[in-house]
Amino acid sequence: MIAVPESELDGWAGVDDNDGSVETWGDYGRACAVEGYIGLVAVGAQQALVLGDEPVMTTYLTNERLFVRWAAAYSETELVAAARRALAGRPDDDDDEDLIWQVQEAAVLFDSAVPGAELDPDERFTIDLEPGRYRVRSTHVVDEDHRMILVHLQPEP
Template identity: 60%
Template sequence: MDWVESAGGPLLAAPATQLARWEGATDDEDDDAPVETWGDYGRACAVDGYIGLVGIGGAQGLVLGDEPATTTYLPEERLFLRWAAAESETELVHAAREAVRGVEWEEELDWDVDGAVVLFDSAWPGATPEPGNHLKIDLAPGRYRVRAAHTRDDRNWMILVQLQPVP
């Protein structure tokens, strides 16, 4: 299973058609300046909560915020699985598939996509995402209801972000 990691900031699921428009972090960012002034990366960092949207060209990217959790995508469940704590990948994936059936969703938003998206560390420019640390996700064009929740069982803690097509 492929996982995407962050160097400390949020992950971004950006439309593949708009990747070149995401500039990521710039060299001239001032650590003392408000994060909202840090360009594209700052806009992603400004998202409050588990999920949020940022404009990229004429489209929107989905920010996976809150904490820099290692993340994968389970296509059958249309689920971003964010690893907060677990002893093994196998246990975590199994726990996520069980949890998604009855979890109480904490946040929701609607997201319009034009097709495939690429998940990567938002600090990187979209034209050149970090080699070996990004994931292409094939989505049908359309509107999705995005739901997010933090959940855990005795051994696994995770953040779930599910995409549901809106008819």
């Protein structure tokens, strides 16, 4: 999954599998090269946020500025509730990864294999963010009934 700035969508080419090698998969290959849960790649004059690791269902909780990546849970409702509990009880240093993302406009979340110019409305989700710098923190959460990856966006002062 990738969150590309809206104005740069046409610049995301997705996958180009000319010879089957990840190095030649075009933009999708660049996204796949991100190691871990989060990373940044250039798209035009801006940066896109890559949600790496497992290709799992992902949702975004607007009020919390939180991506919830579903690895295991009985239901979406339970997973979202567990994510909110985990976020509320999370120490400030409980990160697997941490980076700074400079945001200039809304971003569009979608499967990084798809070219941005070819996205259907049901293949994309717009993330409305205020322009500015965001600290992006990720963590892998496991409890008795859930396993998820949380990616939290925190505005930087």
